[in-house]
Amino acid sequence: MKSLKIVPKDAFDSFVRSLAEDGEVVAPVAREPGQYVYDSVSDASALEDEDYIPTLNPPKKYFMPAEEVLFKFTGKGAPTHSGVEVETEAQAEAEEEIVLLGVRPCDVAAIRLTDQAFEDTYEDEHYLNRRDAATIIAMNCQELCDEHAFCAAMGSLKVEAGYDLLLTDLGDAWAVAAGTEKGEQLLQQIPGARDADAAAQKKLQDLTDQQEENFENVKDRLDFPAEDLPEILGEAEDHPAWQEFGDECMGCGRCNLVCPTCFCFDVLDEVDLGLEEGERKRQWDGCTLLEFAMVAGGENFREDRDERLRHRFYRKAKYLPERYDGDMYCTGCGRCIRTCLVDIDPAEVFNTVAEKPGGEAS
Amino acid sequence: MTKAAEQQGSVYVPEPATIVDKKRMTEEETWYDLRLDSGEQLDHDPGQFVEVSVFGVGEAPISISSPPSKEDGFELCIRHVGNVTNAIKKLGMGDKVGIRGPFGTGFDPDAVVGKDILFVAGGLGLVPLRSLIWTVLERREDYERVIIFYGTRSPATILYEDELKQWENDPTVEYHGTVDMADDTWKGNVGVVTTLFSRVDLDPDNTVAFICGPDIMFRFVVQETEKVGIPDDMTFLSMERRMKCGIGKCGHCQEGSVYICREGPCFSYEQIKAL
Ligand SMILES: Cc1cc2nc3c(=O)[nH]c(=O)nc-3n(C[C@H](O)[C@H](O)[C@H](O)COP(=O)(O)OP(=O)(O)OC[C@H]3O[C@@H](n4cnc5c(N)ncnc54)[C@H](O)[C@@H]3O)c2cc1C
Ligand code: SF4
Ligand code: SF4
Ligand code: FES
Numbered sequence: 051m052k053s054l055k056i057v058p059k060d061a062f063d064s065f066v067r068s069l070a071e072d073g074e075v076v077a078p079v080a081r082e083p084g085q086y087v088y089d090s091v092s093d094a095s096a097l098e099d100e101d102y103i104p105t106l107n108p109p110k111k112y113f114m115p116a117e118e119v120l121f122k123f124t125g126k127g128a129p130t131h132s133g134v135e136v137e138t139e140a141q142a143e144a145e146e147e148i149v150l151l152g153v154r155p156c157d158v159a160a161i162r163l164t165d166q167a168f169e170d171t172y173e174d175e176h177y178l179n180r181r182d183a184a185t186i187i188a189m190n191c192q193e194l195c196d197e198h199a200f201c202a203a204m205g206s207l208k209v210e211a212g213y214d215l216l217l218t219d220l221g222d223a224w225a226v227a228a229g230t231e232k233g234e235q236l237l238q239q240i241p242g243a244r245d246a247d248a249a250a251q252k253k254l255q256d257l258t259d260q261q262e263e264n265f266e267n268v269k270d271r272l273d274f275p276a277e278d279l280p281e282i283l284g285e286a287e288d289h290p291a292w293q294e295f296g297d298e299c300m301g302c303g304r305c306n307l308v309c310p311t312c313f314c315f316d317v318l319d320e321v322d323l324g325l326e327e328g329e330r331k332r333q334w335d336g337c338t339l340l341e342f343a344m345v346a347g348g349e350n351f352r353e354d355r356d357e358r359l360r361h362r363f364y365r366k367a368k369y370l371p372e373r374y375d376g377d378m379y380c381t382g383c384g385r386c387i388r389t390c391l392v393d394i395d396p397a398e399v400f401n402t403v404a405e406k407p408g409g410e411a412s
Numbered sequence: 413m414t415k416a417a418e419q420q421g422s423v424y425v426p427e428p429a430t431i432v433d434k435k436r437m438t439e440e441e442t443w444y445d446l447r448l449d450s451g452e453q454l455d456h457d458p459g460q461f462v463e464v465s466v467f468g469v470g471e472a473p474i475s476i477s478s479p480p481s482k483e484d485g486f487e488l489c490i491r492h493v494g495n496v497t498n499a500i501k502k503l504g505m506g507d508k509v510g511i512r513g514p515f516g517t518g519f520d521p522d523a524v525v526g527k528d529i530l531f532v533a534g535g536l537g538l539v540p541l542r543s544l545i546w547t548v549l550e551r552r553e554d555y556e557r558v559i560i561f562y563g564t565r566s567p568a569t570i571l572y573e574d575e576l577k578q579w580e581n582d583p584t585v586e587y588h589g590t591v592d593m594a595d596d597t598w599k600g601n602v603g604v605v606t607t608l609f610s611r612v613d614l615d616p617d618n619t620v621a622f623i624c625g626p627d628i629m630f631r632f633v634v635q636e637t638e639k640v641g642i643p644d645d646m647t648f649l650s651m652e653r654r655m656k657c658g659i660g661k662c663g664h665c666q667e668g669s670v671y672i673c674r675e676g677p678c679f680s681y682e683q684i685k686a687l
Pocket of ligand 1: 476495496677
């Protein structure tokens, strides 16, 4: 059984203070009104922000930075010429410990999804080592953050895994649930934590019911259950709406960059001027960008914006779900909508292509 | 992956390999014989590929052209078209490249024992097929007919000329070559590779086809195999897509719900139709 404890808010605050003294603790904080970013904190006050909306960039950056070195090499003479000797040095050593505090359900879901992809068959140590060094203290949402979010429709509001500790706001105390062994150990260290008595259990249940009710209409953002998406998209390949959305899309790639479940990357080499030392790096890449599917000879398998945009939605709601047990690779966090210059909204896109051209539902 | 690679930790760190031999094959392509510095073998299946690194320039996916039976090292045949492949061109004997792999899913010679084997290669498509062709020829008695169709743009772009002669002279192999455009020296067939289908009688119930070449060639060749009546699950192809990681992470080679680098590059035509 996973442990559940009740921790008075001031006790939890001192606990966070002690974590912050020992190491890095980051949480979403408002840079300006409505502009949240993950940043270092020294206490738990970030958890009390009622205006929270998902951060501009998702916490993904802590596990997969926008740019990172995969390895370094040194060579005598120019690496491309004869006589070179190459020493490779893996860069994936253990990373600094970090605590992510106040991670909302949609982002916890996203972390689980990227974990799954980087664990698949060939373990990506660069991501996984940082992930191992991170502690996720998640926090439930009692109300919808803003009109762009549609987490409940995508099934990412209910957090089942991907966190070490999960907080629920009981007013004067936190209900703290452990999700992993690491979480269990941490829970033991929280001073002032007491077992959840019947009253607390009841309150938690009420909050869960209340949450369900509060998000009921969010589920309606999709006209059908999310698990139908692979099938729906399977039949919508030639839907004329793709062309319309494609005409609007600017191909800027911003939606890819802010998305917590986008993990595509490009790989490139950099050498110093003396050509003696160099690095192989990876950088975030975006499937909506023109060069993404270009092959040698200049042939591009997805030349047009509508094809690339369609690819993005198919990857999120068909290709990856088919690969990974039906898991939707869109959490409904709404980041892409908030950042999109022409307001392309995945829920609206899905609803549109689910309808037969002409209007009636298919 | 080889043991040495596993010990290195990161799946992105290539193993050093040394060029022990190279030969210019055509204007555009060079053949390479390589050894992993660890002394290990790749232990690949025909049709699998490796990621070849030139440090400071980048990586490119390249099919392993030698059969798994080759005792030391492995062979590649590289067309010099861009950054990495042109940087490789500048390398000489004794120089090093990085190797990751073998990656992807190859062709399975055990699954087609007792069949008539038809190979259809267009241009550079001979490179991945060559590994399988030699594997089949090494255990010739396991198969019925072996038929090889090979088409290139011109006589000057023909790869592995010596081996083609060997196959031509081998009484157990039905070899047919063609060029799109002949020159004065050329005495053989002229026309695209599909024209070769009229030269042999194929048994649709017992033939399995392996096809490698540019995307456009596939489309025409499968029209022929379908006309002959070779079932889609007895027709195999190798697909080329832009690749970066080779291991199903970077997303570049996604085609439908598969990563070409993981579930491919070799597929049955039946699988490809479903994508
Ligand atoms: C599974 C598989 C097996 C393969 N096997 C072989 C093989 O056995 N032998 C072989 O020779 N090749 C093989 N290839 C193809 C080979 O991988 C490519 O030719 C190689 O990756 C090219 O890399 P490069 O760095 O040399 O070229 P790049 O520098 O990447 O460029 C190649 C070409 O594309 C054009 N280009 C690149 N980027 C752009 C851009 N942004 N805009 C416009 N044009 C652009 C360039 O002008 C150039 O002509 C295989 C590919 C795959 C996927
Ligand atoms: S999208 Fe849902 S889970 Fe995410 S912050 Fe908003 S309300 Fe919470
Ligand atoms: S596609 Fe948009 S809504 Fe879905 S997870 Fe990505 S950023 Fe969030
Ligand atoms: S090459 Fe990266 S996913 Fe296939």
